[in-house]
Amino acid sequence: MTTAKQPSCSDHFESGLLAVDSALANILSKLSPVDGFQQIAIADARGRTLDETIYAPFNVPGHDNSAVDGYAINSSDIPNQGHKSLPIGGQAFAGKPFSGRLPKGQCIRIMTGAPIPAGVDSVIMQEHVVVEQNGILIDSEHRAGQNIRRAGEDIPQGAAMLSAGKLLAPADIGLLASIGMAEIKVKRPLRIAIASTGDELHALGEHRAEGGVYDSNRYSLQAALDRKDIEILDLGILADKPDTLLSQFSEASRYADMIISSGGVSVGDADFTKTALQEAGQIDFWKIALKPGRPLAFGTLNDSVFFGLPGNPVAVMVTFYQFVLPAIEKMLGIVDKPIAPTVTAVSTETIRKKPGRTEVxxxxxxxxxxxxxxxxxxxxxxxxxxxxxxxxxxxxxxxHDRTTVGIGETVKVQPFAGLI
Structure with missing residues (x-):
């Protein structure tokens, strides 16, 4: 009698596995942004996804103003050669503008941000003049229009300032404040249920029986999902019983936009998560050409998207960042976010690999x-x-097709900064 060998993560190649790029494309093609929004204060909006396009209600800046501390003049007073003295006829500050019109042959002491008075079309930086007892001395090295920020130069009235789908960063919050906007519409939080499966798992605080392990996967996932635009429903540790899993996942699907479980998606006799999903929902795929993370189930259960992640702790983290996080961003409607770049780095050691799967x-x-x-x-x-x-x-x-990396060879690297 012979026993057929079952494929596993230790295999260097297994036919029929879905390549990583194809798996991600498959996932994203099945997802759409969730409906619904919240009206929130901009002070709470960092890290949320804008649900509306914001248009400038007025010019930004709202008036011509000085870009520097210096002296405002009429360019007709710039000498063709040599130097010229101009008496100081007043002063202008941000919030305290000069009233009236500047006569030719005079200048105004002006500070950064101060409105440009009538009769002025140039500002000379204070470092570029000689201050005299009652005025300044200027030379011919100046031009009309210098050091003036025009009204609407940053954003003209009616222009789109921020587009729907923008993941709001600190500068965006300041931009909203600059037009006096106190509240905005953002995408509602994504509701995500998480669970760990396995009879060997123990909750923190419990006595760990022989052969048992403490559940770490839910805590890793909770930390990864700890953000303003996600609500977490913790299903706890679920026993390896098909009826229990089916009941818990079905109940969660009434509330959650997404369900993430860990464990129970491989080929073992007690790997019931995949079985439960097959009975109550639909599996698009459950094996990918990835190490670690080959057994990953993706599908739907009622109106919820379902990710059945592997049980091993590192495989959970790898598959979360490579597949689940992009799915979350798609469902949140994020189309504009700070880039989490990849960089090229030189390997200082040999890294063994055979072609046929992506390795992280x-x-x-x-x-x-x-x-x-x-x-x-x-x-x-x-x-x-x-x-x-x-x-x-x-x-x-x-x-996927890469072979062993030698010392001094370059590799693609995904820094955690910006990703995690």
């Missing part, structure tokens, strides 16, 4: 004096070694 290696990215970046692994890369994530500050992305 935990690494330590370091800047060098010559402007280059170098990368090294965090050591052993087992998918259960959560410390390899804790030590890392970047993912090393080894592409």
């Amino acid at each position: 290696v935990r690494g330590i990215l370091e800047p060098q004096a010559n402007g280059q970046w170098t990368i090294k692994t965090t050591g052993k890369q087992g998918s259960g070694l959560l410390r390899s994530m804790s030590l890392a500050n970047a993912f090393i992305i080894l592409e």
Whole structure:
């Protein structure tokens, strides 16, 4: 009698696995932004997604103003050559403008942001004049229109300032305040249910039985989802029982936009998450050409999107950032966000790899004096070694067809900064 060998994450190649790029494209193609918005104060809007396009109600800046501290003049008083003295006929400050019209042959002491008075078409920086007892001495090295910020130069009235789908950053909040807008419409929070599955799991505070492990995956996911635009529904630890899983997931789907579970999606006798999803929902795929993270189930359950992540802690984190996070951003309607860039770095060690799957290696990215970046692994890369994530500050992305990386070769690196 012979026993058929089941494929596993340790295999270097398995036919029929979905490539990482294809899996992500499949996921995103099935998702749409959620409906609904909230009206909130701009003070609470950082990290939220704008649900409306904001148009400038007036010119920004609202009037011609000085770009520097200096002296406002009429350009007809600039000498063709040599120098010319101009008496000071007044002063202008931001909030305290000069009233009236500047006569030719005079200047006004003006501060940055002060409105440009009538009769003025140029400002000379204070460092570029000689201050005399009752005036200033200027030379011929000036031109009409210099150092003046025109009304509407930043944003003209009626122009789109911020577009719907913008993930709001600190500068955006200041921009909204600059037009006097106190409240805005943002996408409602995404409701996400999370669960860990496995009879071997123990909650924190419980006695850990022999062969048992403390549940870490829910806490990693809670931390990754700790943001203003997400509401978390914690389903806790679910027993490896098909009826229990089916009941809990079905109940969660009445509330949640997305359900994320960890464990139970491989080929073991107690891997019931995938089975429950097959019975009550639809699975689009459940195996991808990725290490770690090969067993990943994606599908739908009623009106909820479902991600069945692997059970190993590192595989949970890798699959979350490579697949779940882009899905969250799509469902939140984010179309404009700060870029989480990838960089090229030089490997300082040999990294073994065979072609046929993408491998995500935990690494330590370091800047060098010559402007280059170098990368090294965090050591052993087992998918259960959560410390390899804790030590890392970047993912090393080894592409599907890539082979072993030699010392001195370049690799694509995804820094955690901007991603996590």
